[in-house]
Amino acid sequence: MSQRTSFGIVWPLRGRLLLVARVAWVLVAITVLGLDAAGLPHAYARLDTVCHSSACAGSDEVLSPGDVDDLRELGISLDFYAGLTVGLSTLGTVVFAATAAAIFFRRSDDKMALLTSFTLLIFGGAAFTGTMQYLVGDYPLLWWPINLLEYVGQMAFSVFFLTFPDGRFVPRWTRWLAVMWAVLFVPSVFLSGSSLNLLDSPLFIGYVGTLAFAQIYRYTNVSNPAERQQTKWVVFGFAAAIWGFVATVVLGNFVPEVRQHKALADIISGILIYGFILLIPASISVAVLRSRLYDIDVVINRTLVYTILTTVLGLLYFGSIALLQAVLLALTGQGAQLAVVASTLLIAALFNPIRHRTQSLVDRRFYRGKYNAEQVLAAFSGRLRDETDLDRLREDFLVVVRETVQPAHVSLWLRKPDREGRE
Numbered sequence: 104m105s106q107r108t109s110f111g112i113v114w115p116l117r118g119r120l121l122l123v124a125r126v127a128w129v130l131v132a133i134t135v136l137g138l139d140a141a142g143l144p145h146a147y148a149r150l151d152t153v154c155h156s157s158a159c160a161g162s163d164e165v166l167s168p169g170d171v172d173d174l175r176e177l178g179i180s181l182d183f184y185a186g187l188t189v190g191l192s193t194l195g196t197v198v199f200a201a202t203a204a205a206i207f208f209r210r211s212d213d214k215m216a217l218l219t220s221f222t223l224l225i226f227g228g229a230a231f232t233g234t235m236q237y238l239v240g241d242y243p244l245l246w247w248p249i250n251l252l253e254y255v256g257q258m259a260f261s262v263f264f265l266t267f268p269d270g271r272f273v274p275r276w277t278r279w280l281a282v283m284w285a286v287l288f289v290p291s292v293f294l295s296g297s298s299l300n301l302l303d304s305p306l307f308i309g310y311v312g313t314l315a316f317a318q319i320y321r322y323t324n325v326s327n328p329a330e331r332q333q334t335k336w337v338v339f340g341f342a343a344a345i346w347g348f349v350a351t352v353v354l355g356n357f358v359p360e361v362r363q364h365k366a367l368a369d370i371i372s373g374i375l376i377y378g379f380i381l382l383i384p385a386s387i388s389v390a391v392l393r394s395r396l397y398d399i400d401v402v403i404n405r406t407l408v409y410t411i412l413t414t415v416l417g418l419l420y421f422g423s424i425a426l427l428q429a430v431l432l433a434l435t436g437q438g439a440q441l442a443v444v445a446s447t448l449l450i451a452a453l454f455n456p457i458r459h460r461t462q463s464l465v466d467r468r469f470y471r472g473k474y475n476a477e478q479v480l481a482a483f484s485g486r487l488r489d490e491t492d493l494d495r496l497r498e499d500f501l502v503v504v505r506e507t508v509q510p511a512h513v514s515l516w517l518r519k520p521d522r523e524g525r526e
Contacts, residue, residue: 136196154168187373196233199223199231202227203223206388219263222262226259227256254288267334268330272317333391336390415461
């Protein structure tokens with residue numbers, strides 16, 4: 104028999120099937136985390152090596168002698184670089200695994216929760232983060248099982264985003280998208296250097312776009328209020344991770360100052376990328392475990408406001424510095440420090456006015472219903488202080504309730520005063 108939970112209509116696991124699912128999850132966890140733990144010393148040894156041959160030229164993980172010298176000039180040793188890189192990967196694995204374990208121990212009898220937990224565990228430990236791939240160089244026989252785990256992690260990630268939060272493919276034809284991506288990920292994982300690997304092309308943007316489409320379509324056409332709240336969390340974390348990842352890659356490839364210090368740029372971009380990607384398990388855990396305790400609308404609202412605010416203030420700051428420097432140089436022949444000070448004071452003075460205007464703009468554009476309700480309540484509060492006619496006040500009150508709460512029916516009952524004149 105089906106029942107409704109915070110995931111929607113699900114068929115909970117019971118009895119022997121539940122036991123098998125839990126045992127399988129534990130075995131996968133032991134396998135993934137065990138291989139990642141075994142790969143730690145191999146990963147450090149690989150990253151602590153300087154590339155002196157053309158075989159490793161262009162590698163994203165092994166540094167060239169020039170990169171090592173560049174880091175040493177900045178006071179960063181090769182040992183530190185290797186330790187930091189391994190540490191970031193391990194941190195990612197631990198966060199994904201901890202989130203998966205929390206969901207597993209709380210909701211392992213729910214099929215969608217179990218899929219969510221499994222996806223976080225295997226995607227975090229075998230597909231995105233983890234150090235098991237470094238074992239292949241010393242143990243070639245592990246190539247097949249390690250790549251198989253990566254493939255399963257990629258597929259689990261795809262199925263999760265196409266079916267969250269109720270476990271169904273919506274629209275139904277999106278199941279064929281899952282099949283298509285399953286086929287295309289075979290050369291991507293097992294033949295990564297082959298011309299058959301189409302996902303290293305702009306097609307990958309199409310892959311991400313289909314996952315986003317499935318969630319947006321479900322949100323606007325199918326989901327109930329509880330499911331919409333969960334979808335907001337997942338889409339917010341996913342979108343923030345993807346945009347942060349893209350912004351980091353773009354800056355690393357197109358900013359000349361960054362490209363001049365490739366090794367340092369790799370360290371900084373690695374920290375940023377892992378930070379952004381870890382928003383995915385964080386948002387999923389909130390959506391699955393604690394979606395009713397937090398208001399995602401507040402998070403999204405503040406993100407929009409402060410993203411726009413930061414962009415506007417940044418443009419004003421650098422624009423005013425350039426303008427004031429040009430003016431002061433023309434008048435006095437110097438004035439770089441004065442231009443910076445004046446621009447800083449200008450931004451400080453404009454911060455609150457621009458923030459209030461940005462907040463109003465976001466509320467009107469993205470939260471129109473809430474904005475209109477606040478305006479109606481503010482106008483009613485002003486009339487309430489001056490109105491003395493009870494019948495007029497009653498009519499105004501009913502109008503406010505209709506415009507803000509929008510109930511199917513509204514009526515107001517007033518108790519008659521008693522003999523002593525009390526209401």
